[in-house]
Amino acid sequence: MKLDSAIRTALEYEAGVYKAYREAVEKTSDEAGKRVFRALAEEEMGHIQYLKERLEEWQADGKITLKKLGTAIPRKDVINRELQDVRKSMRPKKNTPLTVELELLKKALVAERKTSQFYKEMVAKLDGDGQKLFKRFVEIEEGHEAIVEAEIDCVSNSGIFMGNMEFNLEVG
Numbered sequence: 001m002k003l004d005s006a007i008r009t010a011l012e013y014e015a016g017v018y019k020a021y022r023e024a025v026e027k028t029s030d031e032a033g034k035r036v037f038r039a040l041a042e043e044e045m046g047h048i049q050y051l052k053e054r055l056e057e058w059q060a061d062g063k064i065t066l067k068k069l070g071t072a073i074p075r076k077d078v079i080n081r082e083l084q085d086v087r088k089s090m091r092p093k094k095n096t097p098l099t100v101e102l103e104l105l106k107k108a109l110v111a112e113r114k115t116s117q118f119y120k121e122m123v124a125k126l127d128g129d130g131q132k133l134f135k136r137f138v139e140i141e142e143g144h145e146a147i148v149e150a151e152i153d154c155v156s157n158s159g160i161f162m163g164n165m166e167f168n169l170e171v172g
Contacts, residue, residue, distance in 0.1 A: 003064070003130040006122050007055045010137070011048060013115040017144075018044035020111045024104040033101055036151065040108070040144060043071060047137070054133065064129050071140045102155045109148045116141040 001009075021041035025034050047069075054064045119141060122134040 001122070001125055003126065004055060004058050006126060006130060006134070007051055007058065009118065010115075010122070010134070011051050011055070013111075013118055014044055014047045014051060017108070017111040017115055018048060020104075020108045024101075024108060027104060028101050030101060033151075036147075037104075037108075040147075043140075043144075047140075064133065066129055066132055066136075069136050069140065071143060102152065105148055105152045105155060109145065109152065112141055112145045112148055116145060 018041055021037050021044060024037040025041060028034055028037060050067070050069055053067075057064045116138060119134045119137040123131050123138060126134065
């Protein structure tokens with residue numbers, strides 16, 4: 001796959017993930033959940049903008065500039081470490097899981113996993129700047145997957161949505 005085709009496909013994946021988070025913002029009634037979904041949607045929109053800029057550069061002169069691509073979501077290992085700490089101190093609740101929120105999270109997780117898989121394939125197939133570009137996206141999407149998985153665990157095991165875990169969104 002050529003880099004311009006890979007970027008166009010990445011834009012489609014990012015648009016799908018963005019759509020899943022926007023839908024979740026609209027459908028969830030939990031305010032903490034809305035904040036998390038909104039933060040993830042904003043991050044996905046940033047990815048779309050970033051990829052559009054890289055595509056425009058590529059189309060203009062056959063080169064891309066690998067500008068820093070930040071994230072508000074901690075790395076997967078940080079999330080998992082914090083989740084272990086939370087599980088140690090958390091007592092399971094007997095509440096019924098929030099069905100709508102759980103379905104929205106599952107939908108988001110499927111979209112994140114498909115996107116991550118695509119980025120991993122691009123890292124394996126491309127070289128040079130294309131490989132570097134998508135390697136950073138793999139790191140970010142793995143963090144997104146981890147936070148969505150943690151929220152699924154929280155909703156399905158405790159019946160409390162988003163409120164049990166405190167993640168430092170300043171860690172990148």
